[in-house]
Amino acid sequence: MNDTLTDKLTAFRQETANWLEANCPASMREPVKNGFDDLYGGGRNGVFKSEDQRIWFERMRDRGWTAPTWPKAYGGGGLSNAEAKVLKEEMAKLGCRAPLWSFGLMMLGPAILHFGTEEQKQKYIREICRGEIWWCQGYSEPGAGSDLAGLQTSAVDQGDHFVVNGQKVWTSYADKADMIFCLVRTNPDVPKQRGISFLLIDMKTEGVSVRPIKLISGKSPFCETFFDNVKVPKENIVGQINDGWTIAKNLLTHERSTVGNLFGSIMPLHEYAVDAVGLENGKLADPTLRPEVARVMINSYALKFAIEQTIDMTKAGHQPGAKSSFFKYYGTELNKDRHELMLSLKGYEGLEWGESYNEGKLARDMCRTKGNSIEGGTTEVQLNIIAKHVLGLPKSK
Amino acid sequence: MALILNEEQQMLKTSAKEFLTQKAPVSALRFLRDTKDSVGYDPSLWSEMVEMGWAALTIPEEFGGMGFGYVGLGQILEESGRTLTASPLVSNLLLGASTIQMGGSAAQKQALLPAIAEGQLTLTLAFEEHSAHRPFAVSSTVEEKDGQLMLNGSKRFVLDGHVAQKLVVSAMYQGEIALFLVDAEADGVKIDRRLMMDSRNAANIQFHGVVVKAADQVGNRSTLEQVLDVARIGLAAEMLGSMQEAFERTIAYLKERVQFKVPIGSFQALQHRAAMMFSEIEVCKSMVLKALQAVDAQDTKVPVLASMVKAKVGEVIQVVTNESIQMFGGIGMTDDEEIGFFMKRARVAQQTFGDYNYHLDRFASLNGF
Ligand SMILES: Cc1cc2nc3c(=O)[nH]c(=O)nc-3n(C[C@H](O)[C@H](O)[C@H](O)COP(=O)(O)OP(=O)(O)OC[C@H]3O[C@@H](n4cnc5c(N)ncnc54)[C@H](O)[C@@H]3O)c2cc1C
Ligand SMILES: Cc1cc2nc3c(=O)[nH]c(=O)nc-3n(C[C@H](O)[C@H](O)[C@H](O)COP(=O)(O)OP(=O)(O)OC[C@H]3O[C@@H](n4cnc5c(N)ncnc54)[C@H](O)[C@@H]3O)c2cc1C
Numbered sequence: 001m002n003d004t005l006t007d008k009l010t011a012f013r014q015e016t017a018n019w020l021e022a023n024c025p026a027s028m029r030e031p032v033k034n035g036f037d038d039l040y041g042g043g044r045n046g047v048f049k050s051e052d053q054r055i056w057f058e059r060m061r062d063r064g065w066t067a068p069t070w071p072k073a074y075g076g077g078g079l080s081n082a083e084a085k086v087l088k089e090e091m092a093k094l095g096c097r098a099p100l101w102s103f104g105l106m107m108l109g110p111a112i113l114h115f116g117t118e119e120q121k122q123k124y125i126r127e128i129c130r131g132e133i134w135w136c137q138g139y140s141e142p143g144a145g146s147d148l149a150g151l152q153t154s155a156v157d158q159g160d161h162f163v164v165n166g167q168k169v170w171t172s173y174a175d176k177a178d179m180i181f182c183l184v185r186t187n188p189d190v191p192k193q194r195g196i197s198f199l200l201i202d203m204k205t206e207g208v209s210v211r212p213i214k215l216i217s218g219k220s221p222f223c224e225t226f227f228d229n230v231k232v233p234k235e236n237i238v239g240q241i242n243d244g245w246t247i248a249k250n251l252l253t254h255e256r257s258t259v260g261n262l263f264g265s266i267m268p269l270h271e272y273a274v275d276a277v278g279l280e281n282g283k284l285a286d287p288t289l290r291p292e293v294a295r296v297m298i299n300s301y302a303l304k305f306a307i308e309q310t311i312d313m314t315k316a317g318h319q320p321g322a323k324s325s326f327f328k329y330y331g332t333e334l335n336k337d338r339h340e341l342m343l344s345l346k347g348y349e350g351l352e353w354g355e356s357y358n359e360g361k362l363a364r365d366m367c368r369t370k371g372n373s374i375e376g377g378t379t380e381v382q383l384n385i386i387a388k389h390v391l392g393l394p395k396s397k
Numbered sequence: 398m399a400l401i402l403n404e405e406q407q408m409l410k411t412s413a414k415e416f417l418t419q420k421a422p423v424s425a426l427r428f429l430r431d432t433k434d435s436v437g438y439d440p441s442l443w444s445e446m447v448e449m450g451w452a453a454l455t456i457p458e459e460f461g462g463m464g465f466g467y468v469g470l471g472q473i474l475e476e477s478g479r480t481l482t483a484s485p486l487v488s489n490l491l492l493g494a495s496t497i498q499m500g501g502s503a504a505q506k507q508a509l510l511p512a513i514a515e516g517q518l519t520l521t522l523a524f525e526e527h528s529a530h531r532p533f534a535v536s537s538t539v540e541e542k543d544g545q546l547m548l549n550g551s552k553r554f555v556l557d558g559h560v561a562q563k564l565v566v567s568a569m570y571q572g573e574i575a576l577f578l579v580d581a582e583a584d585g586v587k588i589d590r591r592l593m594m595d596s597r598n599a600a601n602i603q604f605h606g607v608v609v610k611a612a613d614q615v616g617n618r619s620t621l622e623q624v625l626d627v628a629r630i631g632l633a634a635e636m637l638g639s640m641q642e643a644f645e646r647t648i649a650y651l652k653e654r655v656q657f658k659v660p661i662g663s664f665q666a667l668q669h670r671a672a673m674m675f676s677e678i679e680v681c682k683s684m685v686l687k688a689l690q691a692v693d694a695q696d697t698k699v700p701v702l703a704s705m706v707k708a709k710v711g712e713v714i715q716v717v718t719n720e721s722i723q724m725f726g727g728i729g730m731t732d733d734e735e736i737g738f739f740m741k742r743a744r745v746a747q748q749t750f751g752d753y754n755y756h757l758d759r760f761a762s763l764n765g766f
Contacts, residue, residue: 270766284766293766294757298705302680309400309683316401326676386675387668391648394663 005082012083016090023059025052029095033358039101042131044178057131060099067105067129070113074121075129103172104128104135108181111198111251115239124200136177138168138201138225139248146381148183149192149245153227155184155199162186162237164201164230170375174210174223177203187242198244200236207231217367219357252377269297269338276345289344296338303330325390329382332372339366398690400683402468409465410472412449414479420445421482423735429483430596436560437590437598438483446484447516456494461511467627471634471689478638481742483597485519488557491631493520495624496565500576500616521561522576523552523602524621530751532625533618537568539577539609546570548577548585548607556749558600559590566604567621574618577609584608595738595745626703629750630688633710636746637678637685640710640717643739644674647721654726661724670720677713684709701763708756711747718743 027050032038040048040057048054060066063077068084070076079087109128112120127133144151153166164184174180180201187195201208207230212220239247270284273293277286284290310324343350343366353360373379387393402410421442429437446452454470456462470490477486490513497509497520512518524532537550548568555564564579564586579586585607590600616624648671651662661667688702696702718740722729729736747753 270761270764274766279766282762282765284761290761290766291754291757294708294761294764297764298709298757298760299680301705302684302709305400305683305687306680309686312399312401316399318401326672326679329672330676330680380669383669383672384665386672387665391668391671391675393648393651393668393671394660396663396665396668 009082009086013086013090016087017093020090020094020096023056024094024096025056027052028056028097028099030097031095032097036101039098040131041134041173041176042100042102042104043134043176044132045176046131046134056097057099061130064129066100066131067109067125070109070125070129074125076125100131102128102131102135103137104133107137107251108135111181111247112238114250115198115247119235120238133179134173134177136171136174136180136203138171138174138180138182140170141167142169146378148248149196151183151185151196153182153184154188155186155197155232157186157241158231160234162199162232162234164199164207164227164232166227168225168227169222170213171210171223171225172221174203174225175212179203180208180225181238183244183248186244190242193245195242196244196248197241198238198247199232200238201227201230201232205230205232215368216370217357217364218353218360219364219368269293269300269341272342273345276342276347286345289341292341293345296334296341299334299337303327303334306330325386326382328377329373329379329386332369333379335372336369339369342366398694400686400690402472402686405465406468406472409469410476413451413473413476416445416449417476417480417482421477421480421484423481423738426481426483426596426738427735437557437596438485438560442482443484444516446486451486452490452494452516453514455490456498456510456514460506461514463514466693467631468686468689468693471631471685474631474635475638475685478635478640478742479642481595481639481738485521485557485561487628487632487635488521488561488598489513489519491628492522492556492624493561493563493565495627496520496522496576496615496620499623499627500620502615505578505615518563519557519561520563520565521555521557522565522567522624523555523558524567524625525554526550526552528553530748530755532567532621533574535567535569535574537566537604539568539570539575542606546609546611548579548604548609551601551603553601554591554749555600555602557598558602559588559598564602565615570614574621575614576616576620578613578615579604579607579609593745595742597742597745622700625750626699627692629703629707629756630685630692630699632746632750633681633706634685634689636710636714636743637681639739639742639746640678640681640714643721643736643743644671644678644717646736647671647724650725667724670724674713674717674720678717681706681710681713701760704751704756704760704763707751708753708760711753711756714743715747715753 040046040053064072064075065077065087068077068079068087069081072078105128109125112124116124139148141151141153153164153168155162155164168182171180180203182199182201183196184199185195186197207228209226210223213222213224214220215222270293273284273289277284277289279285284293307327342362346362350362353363357364388395425439450463451473453462454465455467458464474486477484494510494513497506501509509518513520526536527534537548537552539546539548548566550568552566562581564581565576566579567574567576581588585605587603587605588600593599651667651671652660654661684706688706691699691702721736722740725734725736728734
């Protein structure tokens with residue numbers, strides 16, 4: 001990097017630090033207690049949990065910093081990757097919460113930026129940056145989970161619109177969402193991957209209905225989503241008709257890498273352990289769990305270093321390729337492992353379920369982690385991908 | 398520091414790979430074993446390694462070395478793990494040279510390091526006394542008797558102990574652990590070569606009233622601890638090479654062996670296990686490099702990283718070498734097939750400088766729990 005660039009970045013860092021210091025309310029610098037639930041999700045009926053949350057969101061939104069690297073023209077921050085990294089670092093220094101957390105930012109936005117028309121970018125990207133629309137993801141169906149391409153929900157071309165019929169399942173937050181991005185079958189007569197389209201549907205449209213599903217953690221963030229003769233305008237298709245699989249695949253890699261990273265960070269597990277069972281002569285009071293804590297910590301470091309190496313390889317212009325293919329599998333299995341251990345460490349106290357999520361948080365969190373290795377492509381599917389595409393093993397019969 | 402090799406390190410790795418696969422493949426180890434070679438490695442091969450500057454890599458330039466660092470040596474060790482090459486890399490460099498470098502006086506460094514770099518001297522460290530790794534439970538002693546310092550005691554599992562010219566021996570001296578330099582040919586040194594499952598060199602050595610001088614002390618307990626950490630990390634690099642080679646050979650076999658009219662690699666029961674091993678090997682690669690870099694940077698995290706990497710690599714190589722034999726089927730059980738050599742070397746390397754359990758325990762202690 002040349003000197004003027006470095007100087008510019010230094011100046012940007014200073015400016016950003018000052019701005020954050022002046023504009024991020026104190027309560028938005030406290031660690032979240034309930035995961036994503038403590039973050040603002042946006043939407044037509046978006047509800048702020050506090051006045052501070054509203055102020056923080058609006059200030060960041062007005063700078064385009066809900067989506068720092070997306071183009072300014074569509075409501076993003078227009079920052080370079082280097083600047084976005086600085087922003088992230090400065091936010092981390094103060095402990096600033098994300099001002100907005102949504103499927104739109106994580107999943108749909110990148111797809112529209114990549115595959116969408118100019119009109120779609122103007123409309124949807126702007127809405128996502130401004131947190132105006134809550135999006136949900138409608139991929140899975142009762143008969144199409146791992147074998148996603150086997151999906152049956154149909155969209156029939158009726159000239160200026162499609163008519164959609166069918167059922168989606170495991171649709172996270174469909175009951176809160178304003179819009180859904182769906183994979184639908186537009187041609188049943190070709191090999192399954194080639195007859196799929198990517199369609200955006202307003203949840204308010206006549207014929208769309210949802211039914212919440214309660215999970216083993218006691219929460220019901222999922223729904224079944226039904227489509228009964230739903231009319232969808234033609235312009236709501238993203239990319240070419242029958243080319244939706246390309247977009248879906250692109251999006252899934254994105255989803256997998258974010259999930260892997262989310263759970264890749266190191267928690268001071270030994271502090272948790274000492275807090276839970278105490279020390280005896282300087283050693284964890286439970287001698288059988290002690291090596292287990294060491295093992296899980298070492299595996300967390302292992303994943304952390306592997307992620308670090310991937311980033312460094314990319315920076316140096318190498319293709320990390322195979323290196324990142326196992327993060328989803330490794331990270332999610334590790335997260336399950338860690339939660340099982342935490343449950344063992346807490347003993348009876350950790351088994352309490354209580355009346356609300358927070359009263360039985362550990363037990364419920366532990367239940368929730370079981371979904372990590374299912375959502376976004378199961379562990380087995382990830383291992384299939386590594387075996388086939390990385391190791392080049394022959395296709396199984 | 399970026400977690401990647403620089404160009405020079407990459408070049409060294411490539412040339413080490415070429416050299417070792419050509420000059421010292423697994424069949425060379427088999428030959429040493431089958432001919433009951435009295436040295437246990439090929440001295441002319443070692444001379445070639447010295448000529449290429451490998452013995453000088455980690456030694457500072459002021460003492461006739463190259464000051465290239467442990468990341469470099471790690472690449473050579475990794476490649477030597479792929480070929481299972483028998484050589485004094487571990488005993489003479491990871492242990493011997495490191496001890497002099499970390500614990501020696503200026504005079505000792507001047508006298509010994511250039512000789513190691515030039516291949517005129519081989520050293521090893523004699524520090525184990527028990528049936529497993531317990532480097533700080535020392536009963537050997539150095540005590541004054543008739544105006545002389547005398548070393549008494551016995552050591553086990555001394556790597557290359559029957560061929561090294563000088564031994565660095567741990568002993569209690571004035572109430573503390575100290576390291577003393579002893580000539581292997583000195584009076585009172587009794588060396589008993591042991592044949593190990595990996596066909597590499599180890600010896601049990603007894604010291605009966607061996608005369609030493611105070612000036613021959615090369616460090617203390619903390620030197621030993623530092624040297625062992627470097628050795629753990631270096632050996633982990635060797636093990637990383639072995640596990641990759643065993644794994645790659647297994648993958649190749651899965652593609653080639655046909656049963657039920659299809660390559661056995663098409664069976665998902667084997668594919669998933671292979672994919673899991675792949676993932677574990679990938680994390681080992683990053684961790685080994687992280688630890689090697691920490692040694693060169695004299696990072697305070699070296700002890701934690703050493704235990705982390707020795708535990709992790711030990712855990713993974715156990716799985717990989719076992720699975721290799723299993724996936725080779727009956728052929729994997731034969732001595733003609735080389736895959737078994739990897740398991741045999743792995744078991745020895747796993748216990749050397751502390752096994753999985755030892756290092757989980759140490760990792761916990763270092764982290765205060
Ligand atoms: C927490 C959570 C959130 C989710 N959010 C959404 C969402 O917002 N939108 C959405 O569309 N979907 C969502 N899903 C659905 C998710 O994508 C599917 O559950 C997932 O793709 C697996 O499909 P399935 O549940 O039908 O399982 P199945 O595909 O029936 O799999 C059952 C078992 O068989 C195994 N299996 C399947 N195929 C193979 C194979 N070829 N080889 C070996 N083993 C195989 C699987 O690994 C699994 O263990 C979510 C799921 C969870 C758990
Ligand atoms: C110590 C020893 C003693 C023996 N004694 C005798 C004896 O006295 N008489 C005799 O006739 N034979 C004997 N055998 C041979 C033995 O029965 C075979 O080795 C065994 O049946 C496996 O066959 P294979 O070695 O050809 O391995 P392969 O069949 O080539 O198997 C290689 C690997 O592929 C796996 N694999 C193969 N097919 C599948 C599949 N469908 N799904 C998933 N994985 C698969 C195997 O589990 C194995 O891991 C002996 C073998 C040993 C090791």
